[in-house]
Amino acid sequence: MTSDPANLDCPVPLSGGDRVLLGHGGGGRLSAELLKAVFLPPSGDALEDQATLPAPGSRIAFTTDSFVVRPLFFPGGDIGRLAVNGTVNDLAVGGAVPRWLSAAFILEEGLPLADLRRVVGSVRAACAAAGVALVTGDTKVVDRGKCDGLFVTTAGIGLVPDGVSLSIANARPGDRVVVSGTIGDHGVAVMSVREGLDFETALESDTAPLHDLTRTMLAACPSIRCMRDPTRGGLASALNELAAASRVGVKLTESAVPVRPEVRAACELLGLDPLYVACEGRLVAVVPPDDADRLVAAMRGHPLGRGAAVVGEVVADHPGTVTLRTPLGGERVVPLLAGDQLPRIC
Amino acid sequence: MTSDPANLDCPVPLSGGDRVLLGHGGGGRLSAELLKAVFLPPSGDALEDQATLPAPGSRIAFTTDSFVVRPLFFPGGDIGRLAVNGTVNDLAVGGAVPRWLSAAFILEEGLPLADLRRVVGSVRAACAAAGVALVTGDTKVVDRGKCDGLFVTTAGIGLVPDGVSLSIANARPGDRVVVSGTIGDHGVAVMSVREGLDFETALESDTAPLHDLTRTMLAACPSIRCMRDPTRGGLASALNELAAASRVGVKLTESAVPVRPEVRAACELLGLDPLYVACEGRLVAVVPPDDADRLVAAMRGHPLGRGAAVVGEVVADHPGTVTLRTPLGGERVVPLLAGDQLPRIC
Numbered sequence: 001m002t003s004d005p006a007n008l009d010c011p012v013p014l015s016g017g018d019r020v021l022l023g024h025g026g027g028g029r030l031s032a033e034l035l036k037a038v039f040l041p042p043s044g045d046a047l048e049d050q051a052t053l054p055a056p057g058s059r060i061a062f063t064t065d066s067f068v069v070r071p072l073f074f075p076g077g078d079i080g081r082l083a084v085n086g087t088v089n090d091l092a093v094g095g096a097v098p099r100w101l102s103a104a105f106i107l108e109e110g111l112p113l114a115d116l117r118r119v120v121g122s123v124r125a126a127c128a129a130a131g132v133a134l135v136t137g138d139t140k141v142v143d144r145g146k147c148d149g150l151f152v153t154t155a156g157i158g159l160v161p162d163g164v165s166l167s168i169a170n171a172r173p174g175d176r177v178v179v180s181g182t183i184g185d186h187g188v189a190v191m192s193v194r195e196g197l198d199f200e201t202a203l204e205s206d207t208a209p210l211h212d213l214t215r216t217m218l219a220a221c222p223s224i225r226c227m228r229d230p231t232r233g234g235l236a237s238a239l240n241e242l243a244a245a246s247r248v249g250v251k252l253t254e255s256a257v258p259v260r261p262e263v264r265a266a267c268e269l270l271g272l273d274p275l276y277v278a279c280e281g282r283l284v285a286v287v288p289p290d291d292a293d294r295l296v297a298a299m300r301g302h303p304l305g306r307g308a309a310v311v312g313e314v315v316a317d318h319p320g321t322v323t324l325r326t327p328l329g330g331e332r333v334v335p336l337l338a339g340d341q342l343p344r345i346c
Numbered sequence: 347m348t349s350d351p352a353n354l355d356c357p358v359p360l361s362g363g364d365r366v367l368l369g370h371g372g373g374g375r376l377s378a379e380l381l382k383a384v385f386l387p388p389s390g391d392a393l394e395d396q397a398t399l400p401a402p403g404s405r406i407a408f409t410t411d412s413f414v415v416r417p418l419f420f421p422g423g424d425i426g427r428l429a430v431n432g433t434v435n436d437l438a439v440g441g442a443v444p445r446w447l448s449a450a451f452i453l454e455e456g457l458p459l460a461d462l463r464r465v466v467g468s469v470r471a472a473c474a475a476a477g478v479a480l481v482t483g484d485t486k487v488v489d490r491g492k493c494d495g496l497f498v499t500t501a502g503i504g505l506v507p508d509g510v511s512l513s514i515a516n517a518r519p520g521d522r523v524v525v526s527g528t529i530g531d532h533g534v535a536v537m538s539v540r541e542g543l544d545f546e547t548a549l550e551s552d553t554a555p556l557h558d559l560t561r562t563m564l565a566a567c568p569s570i571r572c573m574r575d576p577t578r579g580g581l582a583s584a585l586n587e588l589a590a591a592s593r594v595g596v597k598l599t600e601s602a603v604p605v606r607p608e609v610r611a612a613c614e615l616l617g618l619d620p621l622y623v624a625c626e627g628r629l630v631a632v633v634p635p636d637d638a639d640r641l642v643a644a645m646r647g648h649p650l651g652r653g654a655a656v657v658g659e660v661v662a663d664h665p666g667t668v669t670l671r672t673p674l675g676g677e678r679v680v681p682l683l684a685g686d687q688l689p690r691i692c
Contacts, residue, residue, distance in 0.1 A: 027579030028683035064448035155501030233373030337374035
């Protein structure tokens with residue numbers, strides 16, 4: 001496969017009308033038709049069971065995520081765009097240059113083919129935007145009621161430049177914690193459509209590929225200790241994992257954490273804490289104190305980092321724990337949540 | 347993650363008792379508990395969002411498959427073993443040496459944790475048997491009734507040795523078609539348990555990792571044009587794809603195609619044609635005529651190729667079409683099936 005979105009506007013007629021049939025997953029003629037009509041660019045080469053890729057350089061990065069977001073389409077994105085950006089970002093925050101993607105679809109019998117086409121079109125467009133090639137894939141169909149429309153699992157390979165070695169175990173006391181923009185936009189956008197909430201201003205997912213922002217950041221500031229995209233579990237969970245891995249404490253300053261007013265309002269309505277709400281186009285970085293201003297300046301010069309801000313610091317106290325200083329001067333622990341504020345947000 | 351199956355026998359107690367909860371997919375404390383109790387070896391290193399791997403050599407192979415087999419456990423294997431072997435085999439039949447795997451789980455709320463542990467244990471054991479490292483993964487949980495127990499998607503990376511260049515577009519008239527053993531065992535084993543059939547002899551899935559057989563074959567016979575594992579859609583579909591990609595015809599000799607008597611009997615009972623029934627531990631190879639005997643001899647010396655046989659030849663006639671010569675001397679076309687003989691067999 002390639003990332004060419006060419007055939008999106010030119011649907012090939014399919015057996016079975018306008019819905020996915022069990023037989024579309026059977027490996028026979030219907031499967032071949034679906035592949036040709038929906039997944040492949042018009043000039044498909046021979047389909048091997050694997051893609052063969054050149055691998056210059058000595059290290060590669062490899063990651064995977066399944067996506068089960070409900071609904072499939074939400075303000076600012078859809079499951080296809082999310083699936084590409086999510087895997088691109090997991091590579092990018094490790095300092096890798098994302099290069100190749102796989103996409104494996106599990107489809108529910110009866111899924112409207114129009115929905116599938118729209119998602120596959122989003123996957124292609126998102127790959128093009130992130131500069132990655134979709135090189136291999138799979139499609140399975142399960143009987144009605146055994147899935148929820150569609151699930152998609154992406155895996156990605158990136159090239160790790162020489163000298164790059166980021167790890168969430170690298171944070172040291174004194175380091176500054178930087179976020180790239182407002183938090184919680186994605187989760188609240190999905191929840192607002194799911195709960196049928198109507199806000200005066202449009203809430204949109206922040207889903208975006210961060211590969212170019214991370215490249216810019218590493219060029220400006222090679223001393224970055226680590227980066228993470230605060231998806232499921234939000235900023236609070238990402239920082240708790242970092243605090244545990246690095247055996248340090250993290251002190252956040254509540255007033256410094258950027259949250260859109262409409263996201264804050266929606267969170268109050270929904271009983272959510274923005275610190276735990278997923279972002280899909282933001283990152284958090286840890287950087288030595290002397291480099292923090294340079295890093296924030298470099299980030300603000302990038303379209304996806306305009307809202308960058310220092311939100312806290314790494315401390316030697318209370319290793320493994322994240323705390324928050326409130327505007328009134330109090331301090332409280334920001335624990336890992338037991339369960340889930342927001343199921344099926346990605 | 348590693349492929350160490352150590353903690354399988356030492357279950358860590360989990361919040362919520364013995365079943366998967368929605369919160370196990372939320373990215374918080376329950377998620378961390380599940381990861382620690384079920385997925386990680388006891389001495390887990392810092393969990394980055396991506397694995398960084400050395401990549402010696404200049405070419406890598408990359409593939410993915412989702413697995414939705416029903417039931418999760420069947421004679422001769424389970425969904426975990428299938429998921430590892432399926433991806434290992436897609437790499438192996440391309441001539442690559444499988445090295446790294448990812449596994450992304452989608453779990454249904456309420457899945458017994460014992461089932462999950464058993465599947466994860468199978469994944470680990472299968473990785474060890476195939477010589478691959480499970481290096482990255484993901485877990486999502488969906489609400490009850492929105493999945494069917496569990497689905498798993500594996501992706502794999504292999505190293506392609508210099509000089510290896512196999513493709514299903516490479517077959518030429520005169521070439522011989524070789525299979526590595528009996529066909530249809532996997533599909534019939536799954537169907538027999540699903541349909542509650544009771545045969546006098548045990549029918550077992552053939553699921554197995556083919557990396558060592560393919561290595562042996564390529565060492566003995568570097569002239570191999572291509573290999574394929576006839577999974578979904580069986581031998582008939584694999585050969586139809588090859589015939590189309592190489593623009594050649596394929597002539598099979600029915601009496602030469604190895605089928606276990608009990609598989610043949612079950613197929614008659616179930617109304618199936620063994621040519622279309624999935625294997626998960628067999629391969630089909632195309633080889634120049636002068637090398638066919640050497641290849642078959644090399645395969646028969648390997649535990650997974652003992653039943654190797656020449657089953658047909660590549661012809662210039664009827665390009666894109668597979669035909670079968672019957673024992674009575676007739677010849678019939680073996681088309682791609684429209685739909686599915688066997689849904690959710692892998």
